[in-house]
Amino acid sequence: MNAHKSAFVFSEAFLSYKFRDDHPFNQKRVVLTYDLLKASGALDDEQIIPPRMATDEEIKLIHKSNYIEAVQKASVGLLSSEQGMQYGIGTQDTPMFENMHEASAQLVGGTLTAVDAVMNGDYTHAVNIGGGLHHGFKGKASGFCIYNDAAIAIQYLREHYNLKVLYVDTDAHHGDGVQWAFYDDPNVCTFSIHETGRYLFPGTGNVNERGHNEGFGYSFNLPIDAFTEDDSFLEVYSKSLEEVTEYFRPDIIISQNGADAHAYDPLTHLCCSMKIFEEIPKLVHRLAHKYCNGKWVALGGGGYDIWRVVPRSWAQLWNIANLDGQTLQGPLPKEWLEKWQPKSPVQLPTHWQDLSRVYKEIPRKKEITEKNQLTLGKALEIIRNEQKYIL
Template sequence: MDDTLCGLIDAPALPVYDLGADHPFARHRQLPLFDLIDRMGMATPAERMTAVPAGPLDLELAHDADYIAMVEATSAARTTPAQRASALGFGLGTSDNPIAVGQHAAAAAVVGATLTCVRAVLAGQRRHALNTAGGLHHAFRRRASGFCIYNDLVAGIRAARQAGVDRVLYVDFDVHHGDGVEDAFAGDPGVVTVSFHQSPETLFPGTGRAEDIGRGAARGSIVNMPFAPFTDDASWWECVAAILPAVVRRFRPGLIVSQHGCDPHREDPLAQLMLTTAPMRRAARMVRELADEVCGGRWVATGGGGYQPYSVTPRAWSLVWLEMSERPVPTRIDPGWIAAWQPECAEPLAAEFEDAPVAASPRTAQAQEINRRTLDRVLSLQGI
């Protein structure tokens, strides 16, 4: 296998992760993304990867057996009142994580896809690999949370650790704090978690303060950079560029796992950051360059949050893939793709991959001041 070959999971082939027609997590959001990739020839057949299904032991890398059994039980076409009552104790049956037919198979397939990426990269079959269906970072060992049932990231990182990778660095660019991943490895000095997210005082899940840096032997293994609402590209990137390279070079991981939620975008309906697609592309490039520098290119990336399934996620995740595979960004988006998907979207679809910059405003200036103070605190706490 060519050690420069990247891998892209064939996400549309996975069972549909369906939390309901009116749920913010769009059940078919992989379709417009892969239609764009296919129409524009942005991935070769050799790069496409078929996910290996996750078995029970794979799921137990991240979750307790009784939680898995409850997810399976509530995935049936019919559930009893007693089952539904018990499920609430596991975070199932809420508005964020409603009980849905087939949810076990769909969520397990996401875990299998991320594990496929991790194992291919560790085996030297792929230099980097991307699972855009993954990034379900809110699920806990015994509890569903924040649209996430099984935590594919925790399973992937733990599989890498069990395979002999001494140090894994996880970086989360989602607008929401990567709480489930942080919690899973809070006491493990062999895993560093870095999360760039909107301030917990203003957004779910209400965690991820700069002062949370780990405990005991793992002190310093947690890095949180919470952003003020209305943060723009320049302020966000200033903080990412100041923190991430320093942490990676100090820790020198054997594998980097990254989550590329695109909900920091200015059009996302569930948050208040003001990013365009430009810094999302730069973040992917930075991770690739750091992986090449410190760990022989071993990098696994996933998708994550992103609740504009036609206007934002196809462009943002295409850019992650283009940076991963070191392809140039096309000047224009295929007009046929726009014509095909415009009927699904109330707003005009962009004709280019990168957005026009956001104009500065008093709110973005105030956010920058707050972020610089937070950045100083993070750097001080981390000894950077």
Template sequence: MSAYNFGPNHPMSPKRLDLTTRLARGLGILDLPQVDVVQAYVASDDELATVHERDYIAAVRRVGDEPANPEPSRGLGTEDDPAFPGMHQASARIAGGSMVAANAILDGSTPRAVNFGGGMHHAFAGKASGFCIYNDAALAITRLLAQGVARVAYIDIDAHHGDGTESIFWDDPRVLTISLHETGMTLFPGTGFANDLGGANAQGSAVNVALPAGTSDAGWLRAFHAVVPQLVEAFGPEVIVSQHGCDSHRADELTHLNTSVDGQREAALSIAALADKVCEGRWIATGGGGYNIVSVVPRVWSHLMAIVAGRPVPLRTPVPAAWRSHVAEKYGQHAPLLMGEDADTWWRSWEVGYNPSDALDRTVMATRKAAFPLYGLDPWFD
């Protein structure tokens, strides 16, 4: 999986995958009796073509074979997505990881799976964007639909708008995409507002919550709980697919949100509970963005894996000494002592009341007023 490597100075470092795996192993998550670690495979061109244009797949191959010949019209060989040898194989393996997850749910071998190397939500059908080449989540959803799943809910809590995944299912009423992200007024890709609701044949299939810059745990979780559970329950999916980019953390240098490891763990727990409530626990979780590779990414995604496994790690759990030593020796950094940050994750329920002078509440209300009536819900009370 670490072959997905844009170079030593790129924010999307494969080191974050290595450190996450090491931490999860140190915590015993990967050795739990209910956990199987399954190898990802390189998705075939035919599999990729269920979502991506064949000309685009061919372009990814060409650029990976000859990195000196970029194709910027396809988003390949740009500053965000630099060309590198083997680009197709590395990207298709990440896609294969999420396909493995979908296949495991379809054959009944597990109700839940996680591919923390996935979550490439900016990849479009015919273009790379925002560090993403192939859209593994969209491929997993497409596989689920092709095998008879009637409805899938996609929940994206990355700091950036899940624009690629939204666009792929823009006019498909079988897929509900909900993206909770920093407003496009202050962050790439500049899209994803309350009035973006899906195509003519699927109004309400796209839902966006464009959070003000600086939003902290209290507002982030308030917005999540004021929008996501109500719409997912009304939609009634058979499977939930989620994207857990952790770049909304206050220590992430690429974004302007202010969440904590604790808050992101709380959101993952809420998605797990939602899957149990609406679709008998069927849930595929992916990674995504996240660029603080020592303090944030490994802890958030280790928490995610533990939650998927049904064995959440308490926030006061010490970070294993061996992992901290490895970080110090290899990266010269002081690793965190605990799996949490002692953050205050209390959030004010929407039922307490709407404050029109609060920018966060105005954002939430805009989304509710746009989307809720399409599901027979009252934007003020449901």
């Protein structure tokens, strides 16, 4: 029996957020995850709640009216490509598509449904793997993201419940949209660990981005080197998140669980395995219980190897929320493999964990580990200095 109840927000309507057939952002991964959980017997129908639609008013908690109007126009084919450019709509990353407003509002609604589930007291944890679109700006679409559901949910929590929110972003890309939305807010602490922006999109997320004015000291960034592996990732992730949470003492944690730090991911250059996608949520889960009475809303995010990486990662995310910090081990259900292997362009993995190393040896592992440790020190300087004065 579970001591804590968890909700899984899901609907096939999430599939309507679709740019193009060959676009790397593909919500089929949400269905693949759902199916994997069902086949594993890890998800009961009564745990599933359907997402509501977000209202325009809710989207306005973060986004500008003229931007929302532009998305609505694009939705019905009435936005010219010149008009679209200033809003980042109609680019290669975020092309226009029919009903894009509704599809985007559906993802936001899913995240708000997850927040409501936790705040109504019905559930301790809620998971919406259809959300986590952290690159969306107030007046601009970017990086496959139209509306920033995570930022909207945080502002919703601020206005309706006045909670202190810790945002934990473990996507391989910097969580820039959420960071800038709360850059001067001391009641929202953003934490992002990501591949350095030296080369990778969006380019920001440096350690010295620490917040502005009142919000100074409430924005944490851990830019790790390209080709970072499990041990170094987990070392700096665990140390920093423990210290940041202890320092900030949040009332609720919102986590963005992008699954693109895996070595298989085609868009990034980190070299992690499935191990991190078990350890990341385990720590968030433990910290949510330690500081927030368990209040935790987990979202999806990036993840572009939709066959081998994302379904296993997000299924384990749910398992950790649902099984009080436990993951599943051993072989994947035959039923799932038989159903999806014929449709997959790559050989599907057979087990929950990666059985052998999935990449070639990294020649500069020692230097990378050392550099990440130095970055960790810089990121936490501000907390450690403050503690020195207290002592």
